[in-house]
Amino acid sequence: xxxxxxxxxxxxxxxxxxxxxxxxxxxxxxxxxxxxxxxxxxxxxxxxxxxxxxxxxxxxxxxxxxxxxxxxxxxxxxxxxxxxxxxxxxxxxxxxxxxxxxxxxxxxxxxxxxxxxxxxxxxxxxxxxxxxxxxxxxxxxxxxxxxxxxxxxxxxxxxxxxxxxxxxxxxxxxxxxxxxxxxxxxxxxxxxxxxxxxxxxxxxxxxxxxxxxxxxxxxxxxxxxxxxxxxxxxxxxxxxxxxxxxxxxxxxxxxxxxxxxxxxxxxxxxxxxxxxxxxxxxxxxxxxxxxxxxxxxxxxxxxxxxxxxxxxxxxxxxxxxxxxxxxxxxxxxxxxxxxxxxxxxxxxxxxxxxxxxxxxxxxxxxxxxxxxxxxxxxxxxxxxxxxxxxxxxxxxxxxxxxxxxxxxxxxxxxxxxxxxxxxxxxxxxxxxxxxxxxxxxxxxxxxxxxxxxxxxxxxxxxxxxxxxxxxxxxxxxxxxxxxxxxxx
Numbered sequence: 168x169x170x171x172x173x174x175x176x177x178x179x180x181x182x183x184x185x186x187x188x189x190x191x192x193x194x195x196x197x198x199x200x201x202x203x204x205x206x207x208x209x210x211x212x213x214x215x216x217x218x219x220x221x222x223x224x225x226x227x228x229x230x231x232x233x234x235x236x237x238x239x240x241x242x243x244x245x246x247x248x249x250x251x252x253x254x255x256x257x258x259x260x261x262x263x264x265x266x267x268x269x270x271x272x273x274x275x276x277x278x279x280x281x282x283x284x285x286x287x288x289x290x291x292x293x294x295x296x297x298x299x300x301x302x303x304x305x306x307x308x309x310x311x312x313x314x315x316x317x318x319x320x321x322x323x324x325x326x327x328x329x330x331x332x333x334x335x336x337x338x339x340x341x342x343x344x345x346x347x348x349x350x351x352x353x354x355x356x357x358x359x360x361x362x363x364x365x366x367x368x369x370x371x372x373x374x375x376x377x378x379x380x381x382x383x384x385x386x387x388x389x390x391x392x393x394x395x396x397x398x399x400x401x402x403x404x405x406x407x408x409x410x411x412x413x414x415x416x417x418x419x420x421x422x423x424x425x426x427x428x429x430x431x432x433x434x435x436x437x438x439x440x441x442x443x444x445x446x447x448x449x450x451x452x453x454x455x456x457x458x459x460x461x462x463x464x465x466x467x468x469x470x471x472x473x474x475x476x477x478x479x480x481x482x483x484x485x486x487x488x489x490x491x492x493x494x495x496x497x498x499x500x501x502x503x504x505x506x507x508x509x510x511x512x513x514x515x516x517x518x519x520x521x522x523x524x525x526x527x528x529x530x531x532x533x534x535x536x537x538x539x540x541x542x543x544x545x546x547x548x549x550x551x552x553x554x555x556x557x558x559x560x561x562x563x564x565x566x567x568x569x570x571x572x573x574x575x576x577x578x579x580x581x582x583x584x585x586x587x588x589x590x591x592x593x594x595x596x597x598x599x600x601x602x603x604x605x606x607x608x609x610x611x612x613x614x615x616x617x618x619x620x621x622x623x624x625x626x627x628x629x630x631x632x633x634x635x636x637x638x639x640x641x642x643x644x645x646x647x648x649x650x651x652x653x654x655x
Contacts, residue, residue, distance in 0.1 A: 250447035257650045260362050260439045270354045277344035284340045287333045290325040303513050314510040322504040329498045335490035342483030346476045353472035356646050363637045365435040369443045371630040372428035379421040382619040386414040389612050456649050457639035459570045464563050470644035471562055477555045484548045491540055497529030566642055572635040576628055583625045590618035
């Protein structure tokens with residue numbers, strides 16, 4: 168049986184351990200407020216504690232790496248050997264996107280239409296050969312025959328003169344082809360710009376997610392600190408719940424950003440057929456390629472593929488009008504034919520005939536068809552002219568919008584950069600004051616939130632500039648060259 172002295176010694180030992188544990192939890196050796204675990208070298212954080220939490224400091228400023236898109240994308244702009252570039256994605260899109268394939272096939276169809284019209288200038292030669300049994304019966308003489316009938320013929324014709332109708336048809340077909348070629352370029356530019364926006368959306372959301380993770384880890388660290396202090400009796404349950412609300416908000420934001428990135432990745436795959444697992448940040452665009460002049464709207468119209476396509480539509484409709492006017496005039500052509508026959512309508516020897524003639528063919532009355540078609544063409548020309556005006560107004564608006572976005576976004580960049588610098592200084596200062604006991608953890612958290620918001624705005628602003636620059640390159644008519652780096 169243990170003695171009372173042994174029991175007293177055990178109770179004393181347990182009491183001593185309890186007091187030591189309480190002192191350790193409350194941090195009363197230096198101050199009754201638990202200090203944040205900054206990193207493994209911090210005197211407030213043991214190596215075992217840092218390894219267990221695995222939470223990087225969210226307070227200290229991240230070291231800038233001379234990257235225009237902030238430290239969040241430093242990893243995306245280095246070690247690019249396995250990353251897809253914008254030019255590679257663009258080539259894949261041009262080759263595989265079905266919308267581009269459709270308009271490309273339409274251009275090929277229109278090109279074949281020119282060859283079809285050119286056929287009218289070439290001679291046409293037809294022939295026929297026939298051989299078989301022919302039976303005849305004469306009701307008056309009641310004589311019937313059964314002979315092997317043989318026929319062969321050849322016919323040739325050549326258009327000599329049609330008063331310019333075929334030439335008008337050729338101009339019409341050429342205009343349709345030119346219009347389709349410009350529509351192909353317009354469609355390609357539109358798909359490429361959409362692809363660029365999807366590409367940038369994936370990158371931007373990836374960086375926003377990384378920024379959000381830093382903010383989330385900051386809230387987790389704050390929660391760890393306030394929970395330890397609450398357990399030690401230095402913070403209330405309301406303080407804990409206040410941190411929990413912020414932490415859940417940060418986690419919800421990260422979830423929403425990840426969902427948005429998944430949507431952006433799906434849109435990227437739809438356009439390109441590729442999975443955006445690893446994308447390289449595009450290089451800077453040559454300022455000359457994205458420079459816009461609002462005063463030179465007409466100059467942009469002369470190189471905008473949509474506008475040029477509409478202009479060729481009008482040329483084609485006018486050529487169709489001319490062809491319709493000339494349709495009532497006759498055609499002059501040269502026709503030649505030869506025929507060989509044997510045993511036709513009875514037994515008879517081989518005979519042959521041939522002829523060469525100049526023929527004049529035309530239409531006297533069409534029941535009003537030509538006038539109805541002429542009215543239809545007038546309406547279509549009027550429609551295309553209105554579409555041209557609408558496209559010109561849209562082009563002017565696009566130029567003004569892109570110019571304004573580029574101007575205001577570039578103006579905001581310095582302001583945001585100054586705001587980030589100031590926020591980093593505030594976070595660093597609040598960190599020191601918090602450790603000195605003159606700032607609360609909530610003030611430090613508010614400073615961290617401001618830094619997080621500023622970095623998120625910086626990411627959004629710089630991607631906004633990139634989108635506007637690519638759109639400006641499209642308006643300048645050199646989007647494909649910029650993306651594929653043909654002139655770099």
